[in-house]
Amino acid sequence: MPELPEVETTRRGIEPHLLGRRVERVIVRDRRLRWPIPDDLDSRLSGQRIERVERRAKYLLLGAEAGTLIVHLGMSGSLRLVEGGLPARKHEHVDLLLDSGQALRYTDPRRFGAMLWSGDPLAHPLLVSLGPEPLGEDFDGERLYRLSRGRSMAVKPFIMDNAVVVGVGNIYATEALFAAGIDPRRAAGSVSRARYQRLAEEIRRVLAHAIERGGTTLRDFVGGDGQPGYFQQELFAYGRGGEFCKTCGSTLREVRLGQRASVYCGRCQR
DNA sequence: ACTGGCACCTGGGCGC
DNA sequence: TGCGCCCAGGTGCCAG
Numbered sequence: 001m002p003e004l005p006e007v008e009t010t011r012r013g014i015e016p017h018l019l020g021r022r023v024e025r026v027i028v029r030d031r032r033l034r035w036p037i038p039d040d041l042d043s044r045l046s047g048q049r050i051e052r053v054e055r056r057a058k059y060l061l062l063g064a065e066a067g068t069l070i071v072h073l074g075m076s077g078s079l080r081l082v083e084g085g086l087p088a089r090k091h092e093h094v095d096l097l098l099d100s101g102q103a104l105r106y107t108d109p110r111r112f113g114a115m116l117w118s119g120d121p122l123a124h125p126l127l128v129s130l131g132p133e134p135l136g137e138d139f140d141g142e143r144l145y146r147l148s149r150g151r152s153m154a155v156k157p158f159i160m161d162n163a164v165v166v167g168v169g170n171i172y173a174t175e176a177l178f179a180a181g182i183d184p185r186r187a188a189g190s191v192s193r194a195r196y197q198r199l200a201e202e203i204r205r206v207l208a209h210a211i212e213r214g215g216t217t218l219r220d221f222v223g224g225d226g227q228p229g230y231f232q233q234e235l236f237a238y239g240r241g242g243e244f245c246k247t248c249g250s251t252l253r254e255v256r257l258g259q260r261a262s263v264y265c266g267r268c269q270r
Numbered sequence: 271a272c273t274g275g276c277a278c279c280t281g282g283g284c285g286c
Numbered sequence: 287t288g289c290g291c292c293c294a295g296g297t298g299c300c301a302g
Contacts, residue, residue, distance in 0.1 A: 002296090006295080032279095072297095074278095074279095075295050076281090076295080091280085109281065110279045112278065112280095151272080151273095152273080153272075169296070171295065258273095258275090259276085272302105273301105278297100278298095282294090286290090
């Protein structure tokens with residue numbers, strides 16, 4: 001489910017309920033996520049006050065004095081605040097009980113997510129090699145151009161590579177390439193500097209816009225405050241294979257690139 | 271060093 | 287109504 005805008009929407013939704021709160025207890029009902037939730041998470045986190053609620057790529061970082069809880073939502077994960085003691089339903093694997101009487105509840109049907117503990121999260125093996133944030137200052141078209149020279153892979157999986165830039169998943173890669181008029185099948189190394197500059201702009205614009213709108217609602221995604229996002233009806237290409245291009249009216253095509261569905265307009269994207 | 275492919279897991283939608 | 291198949295927002299890891 002969650003791409004970067006959904007993760008950022010979640011971060012903004014939960015932050016006001018967590019900052020300054022103390023974790024009283026961690027209840028793990030099922031520790032079988034992508035990696036097992038550490039056995040000692042409760043002993044490390046209990047009694048700690050949450051001082052920071054940050055995001056790096058699609059990882060949420062809940063910072064306390066003794067260390068940081070790293071949370072990834074995988075493809076189907078979500079975090080929301082519930083009243084402490086609310087009975088857990090299926091797939092509601094973890095609760096952080098807070099001194100406010102609320103609990104931060106982690107739900108993940110597919111269990112592709114992760115919940116890990118680290119004393120230095122940015123140096124954690126999962127985070128240390130990540131590329132720049134797409135909305136930060138280290139990301140621009142020049143970087144895309146430079147890293148793509150000599151690369152034969154298609155431009156779409158290239159911009160989805162976390163070492164190139166983080167946070168560009170299938171939906172927003174599809175939308176940004178449509179907006180930039182670039183054929184997703186084109187070899188990354190064959191895209192000009194000028195077109196990468198346009199693509200970088202579109203990646204930033206699409207992601208920033210989606211964050212403003214509260215993320216894309218796919219199936220049952222809800223932000224930390226329980227409100228659904230409203231970006232979905234604004235999609236130009238993602239999920240619209242076989243439908244009409246909103247720009248030129250021709251039929252959108254669908255192919256698979258890097259094992260992912262990729263929709264594009266054969267007329268608008270070259 | 272790159273590249274493509276697979277795996278992890280569950281649920282929803284579709285065709286028969 | 288039921289069954290089986292295919293697909294899904296991510297990403298680490300493998301072999302070639």
